[in-house]
Amino acid sequence: MEHLLSVDQLDRDDVEHLLAVARAAEPVARRRKVCRALEGAVLGNLFFEASTRTRMSFAAAFCRLGGSVCDTTGFTFSSMAKGESIHDTSRVISGYVDALVVRHPELGAVAQFAQATNIPVVNGGDGPGEHPSQALLDIYTIGKEFERLGKSIDGAHVALIGDLKHGRTVHSLIRLLSLYRDLRFTLIAPPGLEMPSELCEAVGARGHHLEMRQILRQPLEGLDVAYATRIQRERLIDETVEGYTPELRVDHAFLDACCGTDTALMHPLPRDSTPGANDLSTDLDKDPRLAIFRQSDSGVAVRMAIFATLLGVEQQLQGPLRDVTWRSPRRIGPDDAAFYTLDSIVCP
Ligand code: NCD
Numbered sequence: 001m002e003h004l005l006s007v008d009q010l011d012r013d014d015v016e017h018l019l020a021v022a023r024a025a026e027p028v029a030r031r032r033k034v035c036r037a038l039e040g041a042v043l044g045n046l047f048f049e050a051s052t053r054t055r056m057s058f059a060a061a062f063c064r065l066g067g068s069v070c071d072t073t074g075f076t077f078s079s080m081a082k083g084e085s086i087h088d089t090s091r092v093i094s095g096y097v098d099a100l101v102v103r104h105p106e107l108g109a110v111a112q113f114a115q116a117t118n119i120p121v122v123n124g125g126d127g128p129g130e131h132p133s134q135a136l137l138d139i140y141t142i143g144k145e146f147e148r149l150g151k152s153i154d155g156a157h158v159a160l161i162g163d164l165k166h167g168r169t170v171h172s173l174i175r176l177l178s179l180y181r182d183l184r185f186t187l188i189a190p191p192g193l194e195m196p197s198e199l200c201e202a203v204g205a206r207g208h209h210l211e212m213r214q215i216l217r218q219p220l221e222g223l224d225v226a227y228a229t230r231i232q233r234e235r236l237i238d239e240t241v242e243g244y245t246p247e248l249r250v251d252h253a254f255l256d257a258c259c260g261t262d263t264a265l266m267h268p269l270p271r272d273s274t275p276g277a278n279d280l281s282t283d284l285d286k287d288p289r290l291a292i293f294r295q296s297d298s299g300v301a302v303r304m305a306i307f308a309t310l311l312g313v314e315q316q317l318q319g320p321l322r323d324v325t326w327r328s329p330r331r332i333g334p335d336d337a338a339f340y341t342l343d344s345i346v347c348p
Helices: 012-029 053-064 086-094 109-115 134-151 168-175 197-205 252-258 292-310 314-317
Strands: 041-047 068-073 099-105 121-126 157-161 184-188 209-213 223-230 264-266
Touching: 012 053, 012 121, 012 134, 041 053, 041 086, 053 068, 053 099, 053 121, 053 134, 053 292, 086 099, 086 109, 086 168, 099 109, 099 168, 109 121, 121 134, 134 168, 134 264, 134 292, 157 168, 168 197, 197 209, 223 292, 264 292
Parallel strands: 041 068, 041 099, 099 121, 157 184, 157 223, 184 209, 223 264
Antiparallel strands: none
8 A cells, every 4th residue: 555545445455464464553542652653753733724633643643653743724824825736736745854744625635745745645534525534443443342341343333413414534444344245324304415327336245235325213123323514604605504403413312212221423523513513412421322522532543554555664563662751641531431441452
């Protein structure tokens, strides 16, 4: 793998390899061990679109591997504001750093960065296109939730909920999940924000079962994962959707009435907390089925695996690794589920 631009580059073996490397990275990602595999290496983190977790977790992943990070955010303070092309920007920065992560509002723009360089480029989100590292961390999270519950991804029932038209996370996730066998997808979107038909056809052609719905509050039999998403307001062009109606809000009442006692509830985050947005409710924050923070935490181990694989140091994560010397809490968040601690490291 030279770059990571699309999940279509990966087959099931590639995915399982990356997830195994992520497991090996867990003791470092969970601040129990120190790794210096990328000591001396520098990452260029170029974000031309809003980001908190993707930018920070890519940077944290590179630092936890022993490397350092240089970054630039937005067009205003980059030479693109002076008219510089993607080609020139990419070639120039490649003279300074060993790998690039790029987020850009235009579909295909990150691939243009990759064409202008021989250093690895990772797609951190290209407009409504793809978000491959998010899909990998989503599958990694699903795998960990299922392991605890004794389930397997093959044969699972997954509901994708929300803006399935513009959400690049769900576009990458459904493609990546379709590498597994016999999945059942329930796609729940408000009118006009449905999953693109070509994606549905590609997933159906791999033998999976798809059902489309516009109504959320109906039973979802044997549901293993409910994956909610934010309305991508920044990508709405002709659509008039302002937010979800209260009927489309994923909340405790929905989870209790329509899902199961072991349904994992996921969301790529951020959840839209503005009044009237009706995104994923905070009334679920103490429910152990809510996996959203376990999911965002997984971003570090998975992004470490991506860098370690692209830069050829994955063997160094197999240890022996030094213990950390500083103190950290057992649990990261006050509402974290009882089974989820920094010590509960799943080793390969
Ligand atoms: C997502 C994105 O940027 O596509 N966020 C993320 O990276 N976790 C989802 C979103 O913004 O809604």
